[in-house]
Structure formats: structure tokens, C-alpha cells
Amino acid sequence: MGELPALVVRAQMAAAEVGMPLTRDGTGPSCCLPGVGRFLAVLAAGCVGGMIGEMGTGVGVGAAWMASAMPADCRLVTVEMDPVRVTxxxxxxxxxxxxxxxxxxxxxxxxxRAPFDLLFVDGGPSDQVVDLVRIGGRLVFDDVTPVAALPADSPFRTNDPKRDFFLADPRLVATEVVLPDLRNSLMVGTRVQ
Structure with a gap:
């Protein structure tokens, strides 16, 4: 799938230093997966003269993907609560x-700092985040498991808060994007009102 941008490699090394996993195992916070990062880079590359926001910096892996691809006249602000990760x-x-x-x-x-042309949210759904995105801007949530990859008895097969939020909010035209690993997906929406 190609070589990783140098900034992403640097962020992955920082993750190893602070003990933040590079894979999603469900036991706690993890870094932005490569498939998510590549998707974010595609969206960031189109933010000409734009503003990108990120909720949940971690150690900066997702931000590194976006910063590596965004145009020279674009800005990115990323916010994290944990002081070790911020450092x-x-x-x-x-x-x-x-x-x-x-x-x-x-x-x-x-x-x-709103409104944003692209907002990447690494956290729970909230209808308030839509207000941070300009009309025509994109909203992305990760850490979603495709229905086909869920265990048969998973309650997320019929009630997933992220899926429900994205697909029911009339302000968004949204879809789920399943990543190439078939075990992870993103919810992506464009604000239309």
C-alpha cells in the first residue's frame, strides 16, 4: 500500500514510547489505524485553504496522516486531554x-475555532459535533466494527450509537466505509444543513 509518510513513522515511534498500541484491541485507546490514516489523508488533501479539527489526538498519528497530506494553505488543530499524550x-x-x-x-x-472543513472525532457520538462542521464539510468517526465482523450475539448488530447517529441525523449525508482489513470501519458524513 505504499510507504508511510515520515511524520506518521515518527508518530508511531512516539506511540511505542508511551505504550499506546498501534492496533485496536478494544481494551483502551489505540492509535489511528493505517487504513483510517490513509482515508483521512485523502480527505485532508482536498481541504484547500481549509481548517481541519481532530478530537482525541492521542500521540498524533491521525494528525500526522492529515498534516502529511493537507495543502500548504490548510491548518489543523488537534485536542487531547491526557498530558503525556499531548507532550x-x-x-x-x-x-x-x-x-x-x-x-x-x-x-x-x-x-x-469552528467551523471546520474536516472534523475527525475519536470518541462517542454527539449531535453537537455536527455544529462544528461547516455546510459542505466532512465529519468522520472511527472505531466502528462492520456488522459482518461482529459476533452473532453483539448488541451492536441492531443498535450501534455511532451508526445510528450518523445515519439518522438529517444534517448529514452519511455512510459507513469498511476498511480493507474488513474488521474496522468509519462513519463518514457531509454536512448538508
Whole structure:
């Protein structure tokens, strides 16, 4: 699938240093998966003159993917609560003048800087996040498991808060994008109202 951008490699090394897993195992926070990162890079590349936001920086892997692809006239702000992760992300992104790493409450900090052309949310659904995206902007949630990959008895087969939120909100035209590993997917929406 091609070589990883140098900034992403640096972020993955920071993840190893702080003990943040590079794979999603369901036991706690993990880094942005390569399939998610590549998808975010595609969206970031189209944000000409735009503003990108990220809720949940971790150590900066997702931000590194987006920063590596976004146009020169684009800016990215990423917010994380954990001080250890913030320190690691600031170190990873130190040479990226177009990227701001903020420690604090993601919604509050991003609300001060909205609206966004692209908003990547690594957390639970909230109808308030749609308000942070401009009309025509994109909203992306990760950490979704495709229905076909769920155990037969999983309650998420019929009631997944992220899927339900995206597919029912009239302000979004949305879909689920299953990643090539077939075990992970994203919810992606464009704000239309």
C-alpha cells in the first residue's frame, strides 16, 4: 500500500514510547489505524485553504496522516486531554507550523475555532459535533466494527450509537466505509444543513 509518510513513522515511534498500541484491541485507546490514516489523508488533501479539527489526538498519528497530506494553505488543530499524550504529540508535530496541539476538552477547544472543513472525532457520538462542521464539510468517526465482523450475539448488530447517529441525523449525508482489513470501519458524513 505504499510507504508511510515520515511524520506518521515518527508518530508511531512516539506511540511505542508511551505504550499506546498501534492496533485496536478494544481494551483502551489505540492509535489511528493505517487504513483510517490513509482515508483521512485523502480527505485532508482536498481541504484547500481549509481548517481541519481532530478530537482525541492521542500521540498524533491521525494528525500526522492529515498534516502529511493537507495543502500548504490548510491548518489543523488537534485536542487531547491526557498530558503525556499531548507532550508526545507536540514533539511529533513540532516542525509543523500549520498544526496546533491543544490540551483540554476537545469540544470546548474546537468550538472556539469552528467551523471546520474536516472534523475527525475519536470518541462517542454527539449531535453537537455536527455544529462544528461547516455546510459542505466532512465529519468522520472511527472505531466502528462492520456488522459482518461482529459476533452473532453483539448488541451492536441492531443498535450501534455511532451508526445510528450518523445515519439518522438529517444534517448529514452519511455512510459507513469498511476498511480493507474488513474488521474496522468509519462513519463518514457531509454536512448538508
Amino acid at each position: 508526545a504529540a507536540r514533539r511529533v508535530l513540532a516542525d509543523e507550523s500549520r498544526v496546533e496541539v491543544v490540551q483540554g476538552d476537545s469540544f470546548d477547544e474546537l468550538a472556539r
